[in-house]
Amino acid sequence: MTVHPSLQTYADAWTQSIESIAELVKPLTEGEWNRRTPCPGWSVRDIVSHVIGMECEQLGDPRPIHSLPRDLYHVQNDLQRYMEMQVDVRRHHTAPEMTSELEYVLIRRMRQLRNESRAPETMVRAPLGTEQTLELALHMRAFDVWVHEQDLRTTLGQPGGLDSPGALIARDILLDxxxxxxxxxxxxxxxxxxxxxxxxxxxxxxxxxxxxxxxxxxxxxxxxxxxxxxxxxxxxxxxxxxxxxxxxxxxxxxxxxxxxxxxxxxxxxxxxxx
Missing domain, CATH: 3.30.1050.10 (SCP2 sterol-binding domain)
Incomplete structure (x- = not known):
């Protein structure tokens, strides 16, 4: 990758965790996508949908036009509603649809990072219509995908990655x-x-x-x-x-x-x- 040196650590951690997620879900049967994870209210499919959706937003893709059901107990504030939109819109997608979309988004995001020439302080899109610096955006994406990688590993009985670069980023964010x-x-x-x-x-x-x-x-x-x-x-x-x-x-x-x-x-x- 050729991102700014101050972004490289986050880019490397993000890459390792998101590639791990892709490998974890690639062999799953249709029923395994519905397994409950430690992330409140979310299944395996929901976590992957969230990851896909957030990376699409980093790519500048428009958000889906979708009405959320009113009986989602884990959705209790505006940020959770914002996050749930990308999840709920994919709840009926099949396993092949999920893995194909994840693979396509990964290709696009890695190309984006390889060609990234913006300064770390450049303001980019953030949840709820706000903005954040490019550095903070990639920092938080590295944290998010590592935590969700661990959610999937716990659910699928595939431990690993507890000392990966993403784990060190998670440590620092949680200590803050x-x-x-x-x-x-x-x-x-x-x-x-x-x-x-x-x-x-x-x-x-x-x-x-x-x-x-x-x-x-x-x-x-x-x-x-x-x-x-x-x-x-x-x-x-x-x-x-x-x-x-x-x-x-x-x-x-x-x-x-x-x-x-x-x-x-x-x-x-x-x-x-x-």
């Missing part, structure tokens, strides 16, 4: 959300610190510190006498942060030291993806 989770959503007291000790394919130790005004920040240095320490494996961390599982379902995989009530409040607010 931690200060708000700890300081604002969970209500950690001023002058407190909460440590996250994550092991496994992606390993890190981070401390969220809350200042006198109740603002949170995250760094990689340890804390002496934190209010709470939460230790877990990377798969549990990302699944909680992406809303794929509730804390009660994985409590045996989480070790908590210190303020149990604060830790529970943090976990109750841990999901940060739309």
């Amino acid at each position: 959300a931690l200060p708000k989770v700890v300081a604002k959503d969970a209500g950690s007291p001023p002058h407190s610190a909460v440590v996250f000790d994550v092991n496994g394919p992606v390993e890190f130790l981070r401390t969220v510190r809350v200042d006198a005004e109740g603002r949170g920040s995250v760094d990689g240095s340890p804390s002496l006498g934190p209010a709470a320490t939460l230790a877990m494996d990377w798969e549990t961390y990302y699944r909680l942060a992406c809303g794929r599982v509730r804390p009660q379902a994985v409590e045996d995989r989480i070790k908590i030291e210190g303020d149990q009530a604060l830790a529970a409040a943090i976990l109750d607010n841990f999901a940060v993806t739309p």
Whole structure:
């Protein structure tokens, strides 16, 4: 690929994850496309439809004209309605139609990236009629396709990719959300610190510190006498942060030291993806 150097990491991660998705779904039978995934309300077909739709929007294709059913329990806000449009319009597509469209979109997007000459700060299309920089758009696409690759791997019993380039991008995006989770959503007291000790394919130790005004920040240095320490494996961390599982379902995989009530409040607010 010949994108701007600052975009290359995101382009490479996106490519690996989306090619993995294509390989995962290529051999599926018609019935397997209807299997429920950890992504709330979405089947295998729905996830692939979402990926296709979002990449089509990056290509500048017009959005489908389609009316959503009123009984979709998982659609509760404008962003979810926006995302669901590309999904629902494909709900009756056959397996060959899905794989063919995914393959065609991949060819077009990879050609677009190979020929990309715009600067990273160029404003491009974003959901809900807004705009974002090209760099942010590709950053978020790399994150999105990695998370959905993991949804499909979980559903299909094909583990892998937990330490891929996309996983590292997901780590950084999810860590950026931690200060708000700890300081604002969970209500950690001023002058407190909460440590996250994550092991496994992606390993890190981070401390969220809350200042006198109740603002949170995250760094990689340890804390002496934190209010709470939460230790877990990377798969549990990302699944909680992406809303794929509730804390009660994985409590045996989480070790908590210190303020149990604060830790529970943090976990109750841990999901940060739309």
